[in-house]
Amino acid sequence: MRGASSADFNDPVYGHIFDLIAEQVTAGRPCDPTSINSRIVARGRGSVPADALRRVLLALSGLNALPVRTVYYADQLLGTWYRRQYVRMAETIRAIGLRADETELFPRLVEHGRRQRRAAERRAGFLGARPR
Structure with a gap:
C-alpha cells in the first residue's frame, strides 16, 4: 500500500x-x-x-x-493527513516567529518549506502513481 x-x-x-x-x-x-x-x-x-x-x-x-474504491479512500486519508500536517506547520512557523532569534527565522522557514514541498509532492503524486 x-x-x-x-x-x-x-x-x-x-x-x-x-x-x-x-x-x-x-x-x-x-x-x-x-x-x-x-x-x-x-x-x-x-x-x-x-x-x-x-x-x-x-x-x-x-x-x-467498496474494495474497488480502496485507492480513493486512501487518497482521502492522505488529503486529511496533508491538511493536518499543514496546519501544524503553520502553527509551528507562527511560534517560531514569536519566539526565535531573528537570525533563525528565515532558515527555519526554509526548513519547514522543504518539508512542506515533499508533503505536497507526496500528496499530488498519490493517485498518479497508482496501478491501473
Whole structure:
C-alpha cells in the first residue's frame, strides 16, 4: 500500500488497523473484517487494546466500503493527513516567529518549506502513481 502509512492517521487505532490490512494485502491474504479480526486475536496484547481495535473494525465493517474504491479512500486519508500536517506547520512557523532569534527565522522557514514541498509532492503524486 504505497503512498499511505499508519502515521497518516490521527487516531492510532485506525493506523493499527491500516497496518494489519497492509500486512494482509502484502502477504496476499484476505483483508475482510473476519480475517482482520483473526489477525487482532493472533497478535494478542499490543500497543493498542484489542477491544478498541474490534470496536473500530466493527464500525468500519458497517460502512459498506467498496474494495474497488480502496485507492480513493486512501487518497482521502492522505488529503486529511496533508491538511493536518499543514496546519501544524503553520502553527509551528507562527511560534517560531514569536519566539526565535531573528537570525533563525528565515532558515527555519526554509526548513519547514522543504518539508512542506515533499508533503505536497507526496500528496499530488498519490493517485498518479497508482496501478491501473
